[in-house]
Structure formats: C-alpha cells, structure tokens
Amino acid sequence: MKRYVIVGNGVAAAGCIEGIRSADPEGAVTVVSAEKHAVYCRPLISYYLEGKTDPERMRYRDPGFYERMGAEVLYGRRGVGIDAAAGTLALDDGSVLPYDALCIATGSSPFVPAFEGLDSVKNRFTFMTLDDAMALDRAVRKDSRVLIVGAGLIGLKCAEGLRDRTAEVTVCDLADRILSSILDGECAALMQRRLEEHGIRFLLGDSAVRFAGCEATMRSGATVPFDILVLAVGVRANTSLMKEAGGAVDRGILVDSRMQTSIPGVYAAGDCTEGEDISSGKRRVLAILPNASFQGYTAGVNMAGGSAVFDKGIPMNSVGFFGLHAMTAGTYEGDIYEERTDHSLKRLYTEGGLLKGFLLIGCEERAGIYTSLIRERTPLSSVNFELLKKGAVTAAFSPEQRRKKFGGEV
Amino acid sequence: MKRVYVNEAWCLGCHLCEYNCAFANSGLSDMVLALKGRPIRPRIRVEEGDRITYAVSCRHCTDPICVKSCIAGAISKAEGVVRIDRTRCVGCLTCVLVCPYGALAPGEDGAMQKCELCLQNACGAPACVAGCPNRAIVYEERGEAE
Numbered sequence: 341m342k343r344y345v346i347v348g349n350g351v352a353a354a355g356c357i358e359g360i361r362s363a364d365p366e367g368a369v370t371v372v373s374a375e376k377h378a379v380y381c382r383p384l385i386s387y388y389l390e391g392k393t394d395p396e397r398m399r400y401r402d403p404g405f406y407e408r409m410g411a412e413v414l415y416g417r418r419g420v421g422i423d424a425a426a427g428t429l430a431l432d433d434g435s436v437l438p439y440d441a442l443c444i445a446t447g448s449s450p451f452v453p454a455f456e457g458l459d460s461v462k463n464r465f466t467f468m469t470l471d472d473a474m475a476l477d478r479a480v481r482k483d484s485r486v487l488i489v490g491a492g493l494i495g496l497k498c499a500e501g502l503r504d505r506t507a508e509v510t511v512c513d514l515a516d517r518i519l520s521s522i523l524d525g526e527c528a529a530l531m532q533r534r535l536e537e538h539g540i541r542f543l544l545g546d547s548a549v550r551f552a553g554c555e556a557t558m559r560s561g562a563t564v565p566f567d568i569l570v571l572a573v574g575v576r577a578n579t580s581l582m583k584e585a586g587g588a589v590d591r592g593i594l595v596d597s598r599m600q601t602s603i604p605g606v607y608a609a610g611d612c613t614e615g616e617d618i619s620s621g622k623r624r625v626l627a628i629l630p631n632a633s634f635q636g637y638t639a640g641v642n643m644a645g646g647s648a649v650f651d652k653g654i655p656m657n658s659v660g661f662f663g664l665h666a667m668t669a670g671t672y673e674g675d676i677y678e679e680r681t682d683h684s685l686k687r688l689y690t691e692g693g694l695l696k697g698f699l700l701i702g703c704e705e706r707a708g709i710y711t712s713l714i715r716e717r718t719p720l721s722s723v724n725f726e727l728l729k730k731g732a733v734t735a736a737f738s739p740e741q742r743r744k745k746f747g748g749e750v
Numbered sequence: 751m752k753r754v755y756v757n758e759a760w761c762l763g764c765h766l767c768e769y770n771c772a773f774a775n776s777g778l779s780d781m782v783l784a785l786k787g788r789p790i791r792p793r794i795r796v797e798e799g800d801r802i803t804y805a806v807s808c809r810h811c812t813d814p815i816c817v818k819s820c821i822a823g824a825i826s827k828a829e830g831v832v833r834i835d836r837t838r839c840v841g842c843l844t845c846v847l848v849c850p851y852g853a854l855a856p857g858e859d860g861a862m863q864k865c866e867l868c869l870q871n872a873c874g875a876p877a878c879v880a881g882c883p884n885r886a887i888v889y890e891e892r893g894e895a896e
Contacts, residue, residue: 383821400823630819706852735799748895
C-alpha cells in the first residue's frame with residue numbers, strides 16, 4: 341500500500357487528495373495541517389467580515405470529505421524537514437512520517453516588513469487565514485478607525501469587508517495606484533473611484549514607515565491615527581521545506597507540468613509553487629485558487645502513478661468591489677484593441693496571432709470565452725476576431741469548431 | 751449522460767427557449783406574472799452569427815473548469831449535472847471568467863445561475879427542449895463529437 345503525505349490543507353491539498361483517489365483507492369493519505377480547520381475557501385475571508393458567509397458555508401468540501409476519502413488529517417502540525425533519501429517528513433512534534441510520494445502544498449504567508457515601532461501597536465493583524473479574519477472580526481468596533489497598509493487584492497477586499505462595520509477605513513500604498521500588480525493607472529482609477537464612492541479613503545504614493553501605539557507616520561511626514569492596523573503589504577510563497585531539502589526554488593517551488601519538483605518523489609501544488617505562465621512563456625507564482633485546484637489534482641494523479649499534466653496556467657483574476665468587477669487574464673503584451681465608456685473599459689492584447697491577455701471592467705459578460713482563447717492558444721486566424729472584439733460570443737468560432745464544442749460531449 | 755444539444759440548421763432564432771427557461775426557473779405558475787415587464791435572465795441564450803443562430807447553455811463538461819475554479823466551493827458535479835449551491839455563491843464571477851461557453855451569469859440576487867437541465871424545478875426535464883417549436887433543441891445522449 342502506497343503512503344502519501346500532503347503538507348498543507350488548503351485547496352491544493354483537497355485537489356491532491358481527490359487526484360490520488362482517482363487513481364488509487366487504497367493507499368494511505370496523511371495531511372499535515374498547520375491551521376486547525378478543515379479545508380475552507382480562503383478567498384471568502386473578506387465576505388466573512390462582511391457577513392455574507394459563515395464558517396459553515398465557507399467549507400470547501402462537505403464535513404464527511406476526509407473520511408470518505410480515507411485521509412487522516414493531523415491538525416495543528418507542521419512539516420519541518422524532508423529527508424529525501426530516506427523518504428521521510430519530520431513534523432514539529434518530533435514525529436516522522438514515511439512517504440512514497442510527498443506533496444508540498446504549504447501556500448503563502450503575509451510578508452511583514454520590519455516597520456519601526458510595529459511592536460507598540462496592540463491591534464495589528466494580517467489578513468490571510470480564517471483565524472486572522474475571526475480575530476479582526478472580534479476586534480473591530482462601530483467607531484474603529486482602520487488603517488490598511490497595502491492596496492493590493494488582500495488589502496482592498498479587507499477594506500470592502502470592513503466598510504459597513506466601522507467608522508473609517510483608510511488604505512495606504514507606496515504605489516501610486518491600487519491593484520498595481522494587475523491594473524494600469526487608468527483601470528485602477530476606475531476601481532478606485534468605486535471604492536471611494538463607498539467611503540474608502542486612500543493615501544497612495546505614500547506609505548507607513550513608523551508606528552507608535554495608535555499612530556502611523558507616513559513617508560511624506562503625515563501622521564495617521566488609527567485603532568486597528570491591517571498589514572497587507574504582500575505575500576511570500578512558503579518554500580522553506582523545499583529549500584532546506586536542497587530542492588530547486590526561486591520565488592516559489594519550481595514544478596514541471598506534472599507538478600514534479602526537482603526532488604524525485606516530491607511534488608508541489610498551489611500558491612507555494614512557481615510554474616509556467618503560458619501566456620507569457622515565463623515562470624511565475626500564480627497564486628490563485630483555480631490554479632491551486634488544477635495543480636493539486638494533477639499532483640495527486642501523478643503521485644498515485646497515473647498520468648496528468650497541467651500546462652494551461654495563466655494569471656487570471658475576477659475582482660469586484662461594491663458591484664464593479666474587473667476581470668484580468670494573461671499577459672498585457674502586444675497589440676491592443678480597446679473599447680471604453682465612462683463606466684467600462686475593455687482591452688484585448690494580441691501577439692503572434694494569439695490572444696495573450698485581456699482586461700475588462702464593467703463588461704465582464706461571458707469573459708470565459710476570451711479566457712479559453714488564451715488557455716487553448718487558439719489561432720485568431722481560425723476565428724472571427726472582429727466579432728469577438730465586439731463581445732465574447734461562441735458564434736465567432738468556425739462551424740467545425742462549433743460542431744466540436746456543441747455537437748457532442750466536452 | 752443526456753445533455754442539451756442544438757441543431758444550428760433548425761434553430762429559427764425565435765428566442766422562445768430563453769423565455770421558457772426563465773419561466774421554468776421562476777418558480778411561478780403563471781408565465782405572464784413571471785416574465786411580463788421585467789428583464790429575463792435565461793440560462794440558455796441564442797447566439798447570432800453569420801447567417802446562423804443557435805442556443806447555448808451549460809455543456810455539463812466531463813471535467814468542468816467552473817467546478818475547480820469556484821472560490822466558494824459552490825459548484826459541483828454529480829450524476830452528470832453541474833449544479834450551483836446558490837446559498838454559498840458570493841457573486842465573485844470567477845466562473846464567468848473561466849467558462850469557455852459563457853454559460854454562467856448572475857441572477858437577480860447577484861448569485862450565479864446556470865442550466866441545471868430543469869431537473870430540480872417543476873418541469874423535471876429541460877423546458878427549452880419541450881418548448882422549441884422547430885425541435886432544434888434536443889435532450890439526448892451522445893459521445894464526443896468526431
């Protein structure tokens with residue numbers, strides 16, 4: 341009987357368990373879970389703050405999942421060392437788990453810069469886990485002034501989640517625009533306007549450098565008083581297990597399309613990995629839930645002796661604030677087709693006869709048709725791209741393509 | 751598994767399937783009450799291309815990308831049918847971002863909706879098929895297109 345060990349208990353781990361079981365109903369599966377929760381929907385923690393969901397509905401799988409899958413979960417435990425030669429994983433309680441195949445699905449952690457005086461701030465939080473969200477939920481009062489450092493996805497979703505619960509939400513970022521990793525200035529401005537209309541305050545191009553109790557001093561010299569501080573500067577892939585074992589690591593654990601790492605028998609999946617972004621041809625950390633799910637399943641199948649590849653990784657995000665959605669996918673390179681109104685913006689990026697990326701704000705209908713063109717690397721010469729510029733429609737495909745898509749099972 | 755297929759050559763582009771779909775999923779017994787004077791949100795939609803029309807709805811894919819992409823774990827597939835648990839959906843639109851067929855869209859309340867083959871509503875079988883005047887929409891078992 342094969343022994344499978346998964347380090348981490350997020351979406352990639354759940355996918356991995358399911359992948360293993362698709363190929364091996366017998367083997368022993370052990371999951372090492374640092375968090376004391378069954379797998380949950382991490383991106384929903386801001387909706388939890390907002391009161392739109394609760395821990396029960398945030399479960400990623402039903403309560404009988406692990407039992408049905410025959411997986412044992414060690415809650416509150418961490419993997420601390422891999423002995424690849426012996427095929428063992430050491431845990432933080434001193435125990436050792438032998439494995440035939442190991443999957444590292446350790447996710448990422450908030451990056452907290454060494455701000456001067458940070459220890460003097462009593463009410464400080466990061467925003468990454470359900471426990472983080474619950475702690476913040478308990479701390480926030482109707483009259484709290486909240487300062488969020490970081491105007492990325494995590495910081496802004498936190499801001500949205502808290503907005504109606506508290507007096508004041510201010511977000512600062514050293515970058516001159518919000519969501520700087522996925523939006524350019526113009527698109528960011530559209531989203532920022534929506535957030536501001538709902539009462540979120542911004543301090544951009546300026547960030548906190550020093551803290552003293554309930555006051556932040558900004559780079560510009562301005563001071564910002566607050567009651568609650570949320571640090572959402574960025575995240576780092578949790579790669580230390582792999583690094584210490586001598587495996588290949590860059591910004592994430594390097595994996596091939598089978599989710600195999602540089603160490604035989606060791607796989608990795610999810611936010612801790614760095615794989616290929618097929619839209620740019622470059623390696624990237626694609627820390628998004630869908631990729632964690634695809635990668636986890638792929639790793640599991642291969643760990644169990646099956647054969648699966650995931651070679652369609654691209655960055656993609658659907659992010660909405662107060663009803664305005666921005667959808668982004670792929671890479672922003674090449675020729676641009678653009679359409680805009682006062683409240684919407686569409687940009688399609690093409691290069692070498694392929695759709696490489698897009699950016700849609702306020703016009704997200706059926707966007708997956710565009711995404712599939714990127715993922716499938718569909719030659720634009722084979723479709724009616726003029727029609728696709730106007731809107732995402734399958735009628736732009738050739739009769740032969742339509743017959744394949746709609747004439748039988750897919 | 752049986753799925754909904756559309757014969758492009760027979761589709762008249764009359765949009766009746768959209769109305770029948772919206773009515774079937776309205777939970778109401780009066781079509782006028784269900785549809786009159788309000789925007790309809792059907793789970794099937796007629797596409798119009800170069801001299802062709804045809805209706806598109808969820809393909810209930812063998813390996814559905816929406817299921818693996820849903821950030822709320824709200825979409826699942828059982829017995830050949832892809833379903834949404836709308837009580838868990840938070841309206842993030844990630845499924846819209848990934849579905850290659852454009853088969854998901856928000857309902858009136860912001861939670862996503864899609865074709866679930868009318869198996870859970872009062873029809874019990876796809877209303878778009880039953881109401882198609884030219885029998886362009888069928889509900890049948892097929893393999894992969896060759």
